[in-house]
Amino acid sequence: MQDTGQLNLDWSAALIGGLADAGVREFVLSPGARSTPLTLAALRHPRLRCTVILDERAAAWFALGRVKADGAPVALVCTSGTAVANWLPAVVEANQAALPLVLLAADRPPELHGWGANQTIAQADLFAGQVRATHAPGAPFPGFAPDWLRQLAARAVADSRWPLPGPVQLNLAFREPLLPAAAHIAFPDAEPLACAAPTAQPDAAAVRVFAAALSTGRGAIVCGEGCAGDADPAEFARAVTELAARLACPILAEPLSGLRFGAHDRTQVCHRHDLWLRDETRAAALRPDWVLRFGAFPVTRMLQRFVAGAATLLVEPHGRWPDPLHRTQQLLRADPLAACRALFGGELVAADAGWLAAFAEAEAAAEGWLHARPQPPEAALFAGLCRALPAGTHFFCGNSLPIRDLAAYSGSGEKAIAFFANRGASGIDGNLATAAGLAASGPTVAVVGDLTAQHDLGSLALAAGRPLAVIVINNGGGGIFDLLPPAALPEFEAGWLTPQRLDFAHTAAAFGLAYRRCDDPAAAIDAAGAALAAGEPRLIEFVVDRAASLALRRAIPPGG
Incomplete structure (x- = not known):
């Protein structure tokens, strides 16, 4: 009888090798037992760049940042159970924003489903309505054809890119033992699998x-x-x-x-x-x-x-x-x-x-x-950043007020600055992880609100070793709600503004990041520039008087 552990590795080598042959160059891996054959195959493949991220939620958002930066599909690997569910917010964003992801979700074999087995959930349809395709080829079996798995990998990559780019799920069951006593992997020696997407020419x-x-x-x-x-x-x-x-x-x-x-x-x-x-x-x-x-x-x-x-x-x-x-x-x-x-x-x-x-x-x-009237301090921050940042910088902008301030105050110029935001579903989750994914390709500045930063606080761990300046606009809560109908309600502060008490200096220290608090836009801009010049991560807290900023926002409009 064929060794089950070796069968798992051979199966994974054919699949992972097929993804590499089809053009995938990056894997984002989260540790887990059931996904062991996939993780080992990815780590040992000579042409793959692998990033290991503990939190599957952050891993998925980081992968989106990599896709945004380089445009190529990125593969995700995680173990079974709720690990897969943690991908869901980023999968929704990838669907809405048409970003190619290949999701390799490890699973328990069919005989364990529906019998109370640990860490076993119905995950094959977990992303229904959010993915371009779902493939569940079953557990590895003796005598499988490696070319079939290579073709499946190529098909998954092709489906993630055309006709509508987006996420594709491969639900992959493995039986125990997951590995053989001696882990030997041989990747198929084969030609790349090319599947070029057509250009839609107008009629x-x-x-x-x-x-x-x-x-x-x-x-x-x-x-x-x-x-x-x-x-x-x-x-x-x-x-x-x-x-x-x-x-x-x-x-x-x-x-x-x-x-x-x-x-x-x-x-x-x-x-x-x-x-x-x-x-x-x-x-x-x-x-x-x-x-x-x-x-x-x-x-x-x-x-x-x-x-x-x-x-x-x-x-x-x-x-x-x-x-x-x-x-x-x-x-x-x-x-x-x-x-x-x-x-x-x-x-x-x-x-x-x-x-x-x-x-x-x-x-x-x-x-x-703009020059004749006082503007909110956020205006000077965005305008000044766009003037000061070197050409080629990645500029990630958070949702809610920041993206709207960027729209109003960015200005224009000859140098090339690449702007990014998670506008597919326009949530505040995963923003810091996405920015870290961008920073893996080069100097990146991210400007987010205080609630957005707290929502994704754990992703500050991904800033280590990357040229990432995170500017947190701390205006005491969800400032955008000041401009919306809930602002008139007596429950406004408790239900919508929700000011927090997070100490960003302590937060930066916890993640080993340099920190600076600024009350002046110019100081925040200088701090971001210094961080990018040094190629080191830094957390910059830009403190804004919310009431004063709101009063300026409500000023008479141009020509009024």
Whole structure:
């Protein structure tokens, strides 16, 4: 009889080797017994980079940071039971944000399910509705075909990347003994398994219809996160700005679009629209006849209202329909870069010169207002960081108020800064772990709120040895709720604001991180720059007077 432990290893070697042959280069592993054959195969594979993270929840968010940084699928490995369930929040984010993950969840064999066996749960369908595919090949059996497992691995990687990128689950049962007495692994010597995803080329007839709509009246291009699709962001930036020049229309670019910073032509890129759109008179005068949208639906309510007032022409490559306002009149299924090039090559009629000039005037008015009126301290923090950070820095932004302040105050510039956030499901969980995943590829600054930091506090352990500056905006709780209806309720502080008593100095010491408390934005910016220059992690607490900041936020809007 074949040794069960050796059978487990041979099976795992074929599967892990197949993932490596299909292009996976990184594994994030969490310790556990049932996953032992998978973990050992990953650790011993010569072409894989493995990171071991104790907490499966943090491991999954860290893996998302790696995907965001490098764009390639990352594999996760954990043991059976609730370990798998800890992946769920990050799996939801990967689904919503279309990020490729390969989930290798170890499991008990079929004969233990339903009989009260320890650490045995129904996990094959745990991520139902959140994954692109689920495969449960059963426990290893004698005489299995290694090529079948290699093909299964290649299929899982391909499904995670196309037609809609996202997570794929492999539920993998193992019988005991999990390892042989002498652990020997032989990876199959085989050619790489290539499965290239196609580029969605736009239909020529649809492009003509699109071009005709773009040539009617005055319009605007709106770009959100993921606007480049699978194309090189710099190439898309050049293409979409050329299209805007041809149409003589503005581009209203959110910070996660990647269009606010870079070497491309930014003369028609608006980055202050979240400010001047608050002036209802100006917003009404600049209401477009059509909006050409690329990427995710806008973050801020100001830009959402702008989009709501016009017919939407939507370019979307992956089969989704990101239009919760239901304003789409034409939908072009195409790679965004290919769509821009096809439209640019067609017959387009530019808007009158006064249209683009009006947006330039609005941008200038917002700039003047920023310099003429006191701004909340967070404004100086975000603006100053974007000016001071070196080119190539990763900038991760937390949700709630930070992402909205980034939208309003980031500014624009020629140097390339890559902006990231977990906007798929827009939660506050896992933010620090995602930032640590980004920092594994290079210098990273993360700006998050105090509640967001506390929610993911354990992930500060992942900062060790990485060039990561974490700036925690401590404004005494959930400041965004000051701007929402619960602020008027007598239970507001207990139920929504929820101020905490965490001592961030002690927190930093517990995780072995350098710490600095700052009351001034310039000091926080300097501290972040020093941390990145030294290539060392640092926790920076930026203390904000919430009431004073709120009063400035409620000031008269531009032009009001």
